[in-house]
Amino acid sequence: MPCKKKGVRTLFAVRRLGYPIRMPRTKRADAAGGIYHALNRGNQRQPIFHKPEDDEAFLRVLHDGLQKYCVGLFYFTLMPNHWHFVLRPTRDGQMGQPLR
Secondary structure, eight states: OBOSSTTOBOOEEEOTTSOEEEOOOOOOOOOTTOOEEEEEEOGGGOOSOOSHHHHHHHHHHHHHHHHHSSEEEEEEEEETTEEEEEEEESSTTOTTGGGO
């Protein structure tokens, strides 16, 4: 069943009872040297940072992750309901590691 966006298609499988199941998407690009924009948003755009201590805790986790994994962070911004990063992994498969 095609999506409404041009050039994007979503595949569905149908269970025995007729309920659609989304097929898994392909793995995202995560090559060393590539520059990526990553973001995360709260469910239904709800706040994820409620008080200054939440921001501070997030920054500590981010700092520790960047020290441990081979990812360069060029830019980031924290907003009440989401964050943005511009980053470059220096090894394949490292982009998502700093916040784990």
